[in-house]
Amino acid sequence: MSKTIIRVEDVMKQDFDMVDGRETVASALEKMKQPRAHALIVEKRDENDEYGIVLLSDIAKKVIAKDRAPERVNIYEIMSKPVLTVQPTMDIRYCARLFQRFGLQRAPVMHAGKILGIVSYNDMVLKGFELRERE
Secondary structure (H helix, E strand, O other): OOOOOOEHHHHOEOOOEEEOOOOEHHHHHHHOOOOOOOEEEEOOOOOOOOOEEEEHHHHHHHHHOOOOOHHHOEHHHHOEOOOOOEOOOOEHHHHHHHHHHHOOOEEEEEEOOEEEEEEEHHHHHHHHHHHHHHO
16 A cells, blocks of 8 residues: 655645845735735845745744834844745655754745745645545
8 A cells, every 4th residue: 555645735835925125024014915824935135045034923032022113123134044945846744854853833835946835834734634534
């Protein structure tokens, strides 16, 4: 009996918000299109740059908890960069192990230099379980 492989591309969210690192936290949050988004992908400045990421927990820890004004804090001040990415064809078992090893909660899914989506533990568990149940 062969095991069904569930890949990152099967469970990732394809809707995500990208922001410029020079934007303020307040401006970036106002522009968020995805109401249930937990992360913002920070755009590259040029072709030699790397993508970054800001989690809502980063905003809570680095802005709210430190009583900083979101209108006066730029995204680049609180982002993580470079961001660890995963391939869309990666088995979610290996993705979960990678997350555990590096203490990640979510990561951009990248192929050929383009971000295709974001995957999280929630996506792997909930959507992965749903896909497994269909078989």
